[in-house]
Amino acid sequence: MKLQQGTMCAILAVLHMASRPNEQIPANEIAEIYGVSQHHLAKVLRTLSLAGIVESTRGAGGGCSFIGDARKITLYDIIKLFESGWFSAASPSPREQSDEATELYRVLGEVDRHTAATLQSVTLQTILNNALRTARRRAAAGRVAVAE
Amino acid sequence: MLLRLRGNSLRLKGADLVLVNSRADGDELTIRAVSLEDVPAIVAIDAEVTGSTKADFWYGCYARQNTDAKCTFLVAHRDGEVAGYTIGAIQAWEFGSPPCGWVEVISVAPQHRNTHVATQLFEAVVRYFRDNGISTVRTMLHIDDHQLISFFRMQGMAAGPFIELEMQAD
Numbered sequence: 356m357k358l359q360q361g362t363m364c365a366i367l368a369v370l371h372m373a374s375r376p377n378e379q380i381p382a383n384e385i386a387e388i389y390g391v392s393q394h395h396l397a398k399v400l401r402t403l404s405l406a407g408i409v410e411s412t413r414g415a416g417g418g419c420s421f422i423g424d425a426r427k428i429t430l431y432d433i434i435k436l437f438e439s440g441w442f443s444a445a446s447p448s449p450r451e452q453s454d455e456a457t458e459l460y461r462v463l464g465e466v467d468r469h470t471a472a473t474l475q476s477v478t479l480q481t482i483l484n485n486a487l488r489t490a491r492r493r494a495a496a497g498r499v500a501v502a503e
Numbered sequence: 504m505l506l507r508l509r510g511n512s513l514r515l516k517g518a519d520l521v522l523v524n525s526r527a528d529g530d531e532l533t534i535r536a537v538s539l540e541d542v543p544a545i546v547a548i549d550a551e552v553t554g555s556t557k558a559d560f561w562y563g564c565y566a567r568q569n570t571d572a573k574c575t576f577l578v579a580h581r582d583g584e585v586a587g588y589t590i591g592a593i594q595a596w597e598f599g600s601p602p603c604g605w606v607e608v609i610s611v612a613p614q615h616r617n618t619h620v621a622t623q624l625f626e627a628v629v630r631y632f633r634d635n636g637i638s639t640v641r642t643m644l645h646i647d648d649h650q651l652i653s654f655f656r657m658q659g660m661a662a663g664p665f666i667e668l669e670m671q672a673d
Contacts (some may be wrong), residue, residue, distance in 0.1 A: 379561070429653070468646060476652035488659060 356470065362437040364391045365399045369433060372409060372421035373479045374486075379418035382411075404434055425483065430473035532586065532620065532634055534627045536571075537565055537576040544585035545578070548612045575631045579611075579620050587611035587620040591628035593637055598665060603639040604632030605653075627657050643667060 567574035574594040
């Protein structure tokens, strides 16, 4: 599955902010970490802000912060902001329909249904928790020291 | 056997398990093996949550956990009432899978939701599996039940190597 660059940028930016709740994070910090232009990031943040997921503050000490509920917002919620029509796969019109076409669209629908169910059940908090678990496991194995 | 875990006391005895979690506000959640007296409340909670009454099924589950050593039926109590329940079963070589633990049921009464009852039931059933030498835990859910899938994912579960297929046998 491949997402557009803007969608990936949005998900990574939101996760970055959600991992540091109640913090104003400079946009250039996010742009630098994930290798995106500040102009591109600004467009992404505007969309996220309109959706009530992040908030931007201008001026000294300004930046952007996560204002949503990480336990409720799913990957699907973010993806649908940037990939409109992604899950509205066209089905054949009755005139074009053949049994083979119907079966093909049924299989493609099966894939879409599983993809949507996965994205609708993975919250930002789940990703943050799993990332933390992975880091803890690595630390426990002695490979990486994780600062408390 | 008595274990201390993050402020909880946990006593294991085969498939029986008693966990008491007391909070500073006096709220106490107890998790232990199901008793016959719990079953009517479980039937009622299930009927309220699913919209269908299946008393035979739940009494069957009660009977099974008394006769099947590889099955546990745990019930959470709070304020003297059943707050939730879970069923875990150890299965070996079904569908070609090495031994693993199945979380067959987990449910919380509507009035006790959002108070970590499900998380504590899940932790209790996973502990039962672990104490019986099981390291892989599985469950199966309806694809549209995003809330419950989300709950299990929050506990660290993810898609496994098996896929469910079905057809109409007509």
